[in-house]
Amino acid sequence: xxxxxxxxxxxxxxxxxxxxxxxxxxxxxxxxxxxxxxxxxxxxxxxxxxxxxxxxxxxxxxxxxxxxxxxxxxxxxxxxxxxxxxxxxxxxxxxxxxxxxxxxxxxxxxxxxxxxxxxxxxxxxxxxxxxxxxxxxxxxxxxxxxxxxxxxxxxxxxxxxxxxxxxxxxxxxxxxxxxxxxxxxxxxxxxxxxxxxxxxxxxxxxxxxxxxxxxxxxxxxxxxxxxxxxxxxxxxxxxxxxxxxxxxxxxxxxxxxxxxxxxxxxxxxxxxxxxxxxxxxxxxxxxxxxxxxxxxxxxxxxxxxxxxxxxxxxxxxxxxxxxxxxxxxxxxxxxxxxxxxxxxxxxxxxxxxxxxxxxxxxxxxxxxxxxxxxxxxxxxxxxxxxxxxxxxxxxxxxxxxxxxxxxxxxxxxxxxxxxxxxxxxxxxxxxxxxxxxxxxxxxxxxxxxxxxxxxxxxxxxxxxxxxxxxxxxxxxxxxxxxxxxxxxxxxxxxxxxxxxxxxxxxxxxxxxxxxxxxxxxxxxxxxxxxxxxxxxxxxxxxxxxxxxxxxxxxxxxxxxxxxxxxxxxxxxxxxxxxxxxxxxxxxxxxxxxxxxxxxxxxxxxxxxxxxxxxxxxxxxxxxxxxxxxxxxxxxxxxxxxxxxxxxxxxxxxxxxxxxxxxxxxxxxxxxxxxxxxxxxxxxxxxxxxxxxxxxxxxxxxxxxxxxxxxxxxx
Numbered sequence: 001x002x003x004x005x006x007x008x009x010x011x012x013x014x015x016x017x018x019x020x021x022x023x024x025x026x027x028x029x030x031x032x033x034x035x036x037x038x039x040x041x042x043x044x045x046x047x048x049x050x051x052x053x054x055x056x057x058x059x060x061x062x063x064x065x066x067x068x069x070x071x072x073x074x075x076x077x078x079x080x081x082x083x084x085x086x087x088x089x090x091x092x093x094x095x096x097x098x099x100x101x102x103x104x105x106x107x108x109x110x111x112x113x114x115x116x117x118x119x120x121x122x123x124x125x126x127x128x129x130x131x132x133x134x135x136x137x138x139x140x141x142x143x144x145x146x147x148x149x150x151x152x153x154x155x156x157x158x159x160x161x162x163x164x165x166x167x168x169x170x171x172x173x174x175x176x177x178x179x180x181x182x183x184x185x186x187x188x189x190x191x192x193x194x195x196x197x198x199x200x201x202x203x204x205x206x207x208x209x210x211x212x213x214x215x216x217x218x219x220x221x222x223x224x225x226x227x228x229x230x231x232x233x234x235x236x237x238x239x240x241x242x243x244x245x246x247x248x249x250x251x252x253x254x255x256x257x258x259x260x261x262x263x264x265x266x267x268x269x270x271x272x273x274x275x276x277x278x279x280x281x282x283x284x285x286x287x288x289x290x291x292x293x294x295x296x297x298x299x300x301x302x303x304x305x306x307x308x309x310x311x312x313x314x315x316x317x318x319x320x321x322x323x324x325x326x327x328x329x330x331x332x333x334x335x336x337x338x339x340x341x342x343x344x345x346x347x348x349x350x351x352x353x354x355x356x357x358x359x360x361x362x363x364x365x366x367x368x369x370x371x372x373x374x375x376x377x378x379x380x381x382x383x384x385x386x387x388x389x390x391x392x393x394x395x396x397x398x399x400x401x402x403x404x405x406x407x408x409x410x411x412x413x414x415x416x417x418x419x420x421x422x423x424x425x426x427x428x429x430x431x432x433x434x435x436x437x438x439x440x441x442x443x444x445x446x447x448x449x450x451x452x453x454x455x456x457x458x459x460x461x462x463x464x465x466x467x468x469x470x471x472x473x474x475x476x477x478x479x480x481x482x483x484x485x486x487x488x489x490x491x492x493x494x495x496x497x498x499x500x501x502x503x504x505x506x507x508x509x510x511x512x513x514x515x516x517x518x519x520x521x522x523x524x525x526x527x528x529x530x531x532x533x534x535x536x537x538x539x540x541x542x543x544x545x546x547x548x549x550x551x552x553x554x555x556x557x558x559x560x561x562x563x564x565x566x567x568x569x570x571x572x573x574x575x576x577x578x579x580x581x582x583x584x585x586x587x588x589x590x591x592x593x594x595x596x597x598x599x600x601x602x603x604x605x606x607x608x609x610x611x612x613x614x615x616x617x618x619x620x621x622x623x624x625x626x627x628x629x630x631x632x633x634x635x636x637x638x639x640x641x642x643x644x645x646x647x648x649x650x651x652x653x654x655x656x657x658x659x660x661x662x663x664x665x666x667x668x669x670x671x672x673x674x675x676x677x678x679x680x681x682x683x684x685x686x687x688x689x690x691x692x693x694x695x696x697x698x699x700x701x702x703x704x705x706x707x708x709x710x711x712x713x714x
Contacts, residue, residue, distance in 0.1 A: 049714065050094070051706040052101040059712065066093045081518045087519035087526055090714055094517075094707075100179065102703050103696070107182050110189070114181040119174070123499070124151055136403065142607065187692065194688040196680070204683060207620040209670070212638035213613040213663040217602045218628065219585050220656040229580045233568035236575045240565055247566040247574075252513040253534040255521070257555035258488055258506050260481040260545075264473040269338075272471045276331040279467060283340055284328050289465040297335060300468040305428045306347050306461035308419040314341065314466070321462055333471075338469040343357060347420050351457025356411035358384055358398045372446070379515040381440045381447035388438060414425065418459050485545035485552035486535035494540040495557045513561060513570075516710045524548050530555060535710075581652070588657040589650035598647055601659045616668055634658050637667060 068090050077084045107113070123132055126145045132138050133146065138154065140147040240247045264272075279296055286292040290302040309317060315334045320341045323329050330340040360381045362372050384401055388394055395410030402411055417424055418431055429441040430452060436454040488506075491497045501508055511522050516535055521527045529680035530553060532545045537543070537557045545552040588605075594600040598609045612618060612625050618638055625631050631653045637643055643662040651658040671679065 007083070023634055026572075037136050040568075044273055048714060049707075049709045050098070051708075052098055053105065053704050055101060055105075057101065062093065062097065065357070066090055069093050085526065087528060090709075091517075094709065098705060099696075099700070101384055102700055103178050103179075104185075106699060107186055112182055112185045118181065119177060120155075122177070123155070123451045124148060131152075135275070135463065141584065149395040159323050165306070168455060182478060190691050190695070191688050192401070194684060194691050196684050196687055201680065201683075204679075205623070205676070208679070210665060211616040212612060212618045212665050212667060213611070214638050215598055215609055215611050215663055216634070216660040216661050217291075217598050217607050217609055218653070218656045218658050219588050219605045219607055221581055222656075223582045223605055224587060226580060229583050231572075231576045231579045231583075232593070233506050235579050237567040237569055239575050240568075240571050247571050249561060249564055249566045249570070250513065250515060251563045252515045252561045253557060254513060254561060255511045255530075255534050255552050255555045256508050257521075257524075257530075257543075258485075258501060258508055260552040261487045262478050262481050262550045262552065264471050265477055268474050268477055269471050270336050271474065272469050273331055275400065276340060276467070276469050280328055280340055283342060283467055284326070289342065289344060293465060293467055295470075295497060298337070298467045300466040302465055305424065306345070306463045308349075308459055308461050311421045312462065312464065314464075316341065320464060325535050330467075334468070336471050337468040338471060342465045342467070344463040344465055346463070347432065347459050347461050348453035349459050351459045352415045352417045352420070352455070353430060353452060354415045354454035355413050355430060355450055356398065357396060357406065357413060357451075358394075358402050358411050358449040359404050359446055360384070360401070360449070361403050363445060368546050377447050379439075381449050384449045385438065385440050388449065388451070388639065397449075414452070415456070418461065423638055431649050441443045481552050482545065485554050488554045490661055491542050493542070494558075496544050506706060510558070511555075517714070524551075524553065527553075531711075583658050585650065587650040592650055592657075592659065595647065595659070598659060598661055601647065611663070613663075616666070629655060631658070634660060641665070 016322045049062045050057045055330070058550055066089065069092065070084065070086065074084045074090055095179065122130060124146065126133065130146070132151060132154075138146055140149050200605045255604065283289075284291060288457050290304075293300075293302045309321060312320070314320060316329065316332050316339075320329050323341075323343050325343050325345060328340050328342045331338045332341075333339075356621065358381075360372070360377045362374050363370050380401075384397055389398060398407050398409075398411030401407075408413060413422075418427060420427075422430075423443055423445075425443045426441070430450065433452055435452050435455055437450075439450060441448050441450055486498055492499045500506075509522070513698060514521055514531055514534055516531070516533050519528050520532055524530065525548075527546070527548050530543070530548065532556070534544050534548070534557055539557050541557050543553075543555045543562070545554050547553075592601055592604050595604070602609050603609075615626070617626050620635070620637060620639055622635050623630055623632075625634060628634075633651050634653055636656075637648055637651055640648070640662070642648075643660060644665070647659055647661045649659075651660070
């Protein structure tokens with residue numbers, strides 16, 4: 001379920017300007033493209049990056065989707081300030097294409113498809129999810145619904161799309177719309193397949209009504225020290241052999257590596273502090289703070305606005321705002337910088353104001369894509385303002401020309417705080433002006449015709465200039481790390497590598513299993529060169545230094561892992577505790593012997609006889625024993641009638657070994673019809689969730705997936 005949801009989510013951010021182009025891509029496709037035998041999406045070509053059940057994922061198609069995903073991520077990264085990571089995107093595109101290939105094949109088996117006629121009908125519809133409705137030019141202002149004639153003209157124009165334009169169409173609308181439709185139909189069938197038969201209803205009703213009351217002794221595993229129980233490799237291998245599916249191992253490589261940091265050291269920090277401190281006196285006397293910050297390359301640019309205390313965003317805000325105007329505080333560390341702060345002025349603003357507005361947009365608020373020429377939007381906003389100042393009703397014009405959710409409320413924004421939800425440039429142009437102000441202001445979204453209608457409260461805002469230098473590693477620090485890494489890489493054998501590490505007190509990190517197409521190694525991101533080296537090296541080889549992130553990495557190849565199951569070393573972390581507890585259970589049971597009473601069993605390990613279930617909490621469907629925890633084996637034994645006449649044999653639980661005696665098995669009063677109906681509804685929901693969970697992973701596990709990306713350097 002989660003996998004397909006991820007597939008569906010890939011088309012969530014659709015650009016309006018692109019939507020207008022997006023129709024033709026699917027309309028030109030063969031109705032059966034991508035479903036009948038994998039045609040259209042997965043042509044069998046020699047230049048493929050992989051195969052799914054024998055159907056090729058061609059390199060050209062992979063590259064097309066990667067480029068589209070990269071461009072989209074780059075747009076989003078520019079807005080959020082994060083970095084676009086090519087390897088991460090390439091991995092996502094690969095998983096996407098594999099999942100789609102598997103899913104479409106399954107959908108095709110039961111006749112589920114998505115035809116051009118369906119897309120055409122959808123685009124003419126007034127379904128709220130129809131992207132055409134986002135384009136106000138496509139809507140009839142009299143009815144508020146799509147104008148079929150305009151849609152028809154748009155589609156006719158779109159048939160001219162080709163090349164790069166057509167690629168954008170496919171990636172941003174047609175493919176997401178197709179997966180949304182096909183998966184929606186598939187999930188509808190899955191939900192319909194959820195069946196709760198009468199015999200199961202009666203069984204669940206009985207199990208929910210019956211409850212047990214027990215007395216028990218718990219001997220915790222901790223009575224035997226872990227250090228006294230040895231678990232051999234042979235025992236682990238035997239356990240793995242019986243549970244092969246849990247320990248399935250793909251082909252890969254195991255390495256160990258040493259990391260030499262390129263991050264700044266204490267000397268670098270001290271040098272940066274000295275540099276910043278030397279600027280303090282001149283910063284105090286500087287008459288033009290903006291020029292001073294620019295001239296001295298401050299990593300925090302000059303901000304001309306006044307900020308409330310909550311928005312200043314400095315680790316030393318409380319101290320800074322207490323400084324007299326014109327003084328400089330610092331240097332102090334803030335994040336990775338040494339900073340000087342100069343208070344330039346203060347102002348009192350209303351704590352909150354009330355306003356109304358009419359937005360004439362120049363860009364889509366979600367994507368930032370242009371939707372109207374700036375000059376056209378400015379002229380339109382000025383015309384609206386002129387009409388309002390001439391006596392026109394603001395609310396009427398807001399309903400006619402507004403483009404956001406306030407249009408039906410007369411443009412009313414309600415009260416909002418100085419540090420509230422509005423974008424910064426909006427606040428800076430609103431606050432501090434007298435009630436009754438009517439004007440046009442500019443933000444990143446376009447032009448706002450605004451009227452300030454009320455204000456309340458008071459707040460102090462501060463204008464502060466920050467002179468900041470990043471604490472960065474010096475060339476000497478980086479050179480020294482590189483030199484040390486080079487010395488280690490000069491050790492030619494694994495034995496020499498280990499000896500050098502021991503002699504110099506270095507820390508070695510083992511890696512998880514590395515697969516040939518991985519782009520990360522444990523915590524090391526963008527480590528493709530290291531992965532490639534691991535697959536070209538022989539066991540015991542020592543690598544040259546790799547520059548990864550802020551570290552130089554030197555590795556040795558420990559093991560070439562073939563496809564199969566994990567060995568004892570790999571499986572130990574998961575299995576050792578299980579086998580150890582089983583051995584403890586045997587030792588505890590042997591010492592307990594065959595006690596006739598719970599009191600006798602309790603005396604062996606100086607434990608207490610406890611009770612549970614008198615509150616009807618232990619039913620066959622219970623997950624927990626109150627004050628004990630999840631102990632399904634104990635709950636099951638609580639309904640064994642043999643345990644009513646004598647105490648049970650020792651039971652291996654999750655937290656220890658239990659001996660129990662069933663005091664009674666009773667029956668709760670019958671549920672009311674309402675409670676019974678609710679329980680039935682909940683169970684049907686549970687069954688549907690079970691049907692929807694894990695089915696895709698099961699199908700994917702059976703698929704034959706061939707990954708050839710490494711042949712192309714991906």
